[in-house]
Amino acid sequence: MTPTILPLSFYQRSDVVAISKELLGKTLLTEINGQLTGGTIVETEAYAGPEDKACHAYGNRRTKRTEPMFQAGGTCYIYTCYGIHLLLNIVTYIEGIPHAVLIRALEPTFGVEMMLKRRNKPKLDRTLTGGPGALSQALGITKDLSGQPLGTTIRIKDHGTAIASDNVMSSPRVGIAYAEEDALLPWRFRIKDNPWTSPAK
């Protein structure tokens, strides 16, 4: 199987929900100081800018913080949450429309040793890349990478593994109670029965 890098046109479609689902099963890699780390994407979350109260850019709020989200699809948007956690997003759609996909969990496959070292963990377990904050730390992501295009330090590859829709579970997003009714939208996607996602509900 020859892995191919996803073309920009993949990200620049209007349906952020569809992109979120299709990113499941793809391989996310970072190369930092010559160290290649990453794994298979097993959990994502969709944020549809202007119409989504949960999104930082709701109502086209364009600020210094959300600026990268307004760039064209295929850009990274990295956000500091609660001061200590970095959250990795992939910007989608076209310039000026703040759509993004949050990467929530990976199944570690590349550079596991390196990721363990970064997370200061003795052995591989679900907490290595389970959750956006842990995931960013394991991949060595810093906010310097925010606003950068995919394809250099951060890459997503397609190994040809499509996830059948039967194997995609959707559920409400968490941690965004302030978003009111939009918090109930089932825009959190994960691969069914994959041990690297949080337990199925």
Add this chain to the structure above:
DNA sequence: CAGCAGATTGACT
């Protein structure tokens, strides 16, 4: 094993 509090940085009102 469930539940809760603490950590800590940057941007917005």
Add this chain to the structure above:
DNA sequence: GTCAATCTGCTGC
């Protein structure tokens, strides 16, 4: 000053 798309560890049962 307050809030934010979270994780971890400690508590008590």
